Amino acid sequence: MCSLVCRARRVKCMENVFHDVHNLLNGFVGDEVKPVCGPCRKKRRPCGWQPCGITMREYRPNAVSNATEVEGADCEDVGGDGISRPDVSSPYHLQPPNFHHASPLITSPDALSDTLSATYPTVRTPLQQQLSYPEAALVHHYAQHLGRWLDCTDALRQFTLRIPVLVKQSPLLLHAVLSFGARHCGDAETADQAYHCCLSLLIERLGLSSATHDDALLCAIVILRVFEQLNVPVATGSDHEQHLAGCSAILRASQGQTIDPSAPTLREAAFWVYVRQCLYNASINQQPPNLDVNIRLHPAASTFQFADPLATLKGETAWANNMTWLCASVVQFCFGGGADAHLELSGRLHRWRELWNDVQQWSNDRPTTFDPIWAGPAGNDHIFPRALFAADWHVMAFGFFNFACLLLLTYKPAPRFAVRNLGGNLRETDHRILDHARAICGSCEGSPATVPALITLCHSVFIWGPLMTDAVERQGVLRLLTNFEDAHVWPTTWIANALREEWGMQAQIVHNS
Structure with missing residues (x-):
């Protein structure tokens, strides 16, 4: 991808795209600002951009397309939204998408005319286009395996059920899904091109x-964010959050001062995906989440009636997201964000009690469907207390509840030493913290296919990991992390090595970065 000016001058400008994306996401939403590449910005010359195209090598589609070639260009333009396909034998490498009359996702009748005229001047109707088989294979892989990652607190499963349909209308969503799916399948080249x-x-x-009202845009951003989290170096886990900050700016503008915890639309569903992504980075780096916790949940979860199947699903979603939001508020408090950072000791203790009571109130009032269908102590066949749940959102709520509790126990306002010498002796509070940590580990053992629960384990271990002294439990945690990366390609080697270093064990050698 290169500006027309830079292409004519034979100047490479791809490496500056990320700077422009970051600026646009953070401060220029809705201002009709066009991207300017680095070289053109430095020389203060006009910068012309053309739509993304595809590199055509040996493969040529049999179907007739309206694509036109640009002389000297790096790629061919297929409806303005194609992607390059490398000449390799992998079944997941993509054929050119056939978007003759592709339309962006329309989120409201009022936006229909403006959106179509601004983006696709010749489009008459938002026709759904047929995907090529390799594209369909990746979308199917997403629907079967990856949408569940994003739907973990959404009983309506909108990212699983609606996104695979909407990719036929939105090239933006299609390429986001293709990048995620290809990366999970190990096809790094196709993933990067998409x-x-x-x-x-x-x-x-x-x-x-x-x-700010474009559901497809919001969903694509959070999907790209997962791609970036999968794409970090396995040795260091270095993550620059290229889209997370910008996602916050857009989502804040789109949600206002209230958010529906039942996530009735994709816009709300994308917001809750973003909240969980914030918790991951905030916990690992022990910093406030990039969230406005003053946003009010409306309607309250307690007001939902379980009168029919649809109402039940909405109510279950509301209760799961209620716990997610409580956990985000706890993370904000513990890591010194927002108004909580300026409170005196007495004020912080009062706020701590409020949060503790809110978390316990959620546990007491939640529907009985959130209870485990079976729970038992640690035994010979499993290291941690085992808990089995009926649905992903039950596992997630259980994990966030225990994570919120152990955070509040860890960061309860009180005089304390800056550095502790455990010396093998744990306080009573430490044992309570470890009980919550073991509950998280046990729920992950019982639900190994619930990827977001294992993600919670990954970021929560940075809080309680140093307290774990039992050698068998340590090996159990390391095994959970190793199995997670092997089964789902989520990078955990760097987390396991950080734990080994903390525990005085030899780190695992990593050959790739």
């Missing part, structure tokens, strides 16, 4: 006045 093409489409959409 990712860069999605960035190009993202830049174009951010310039529209409807950006």
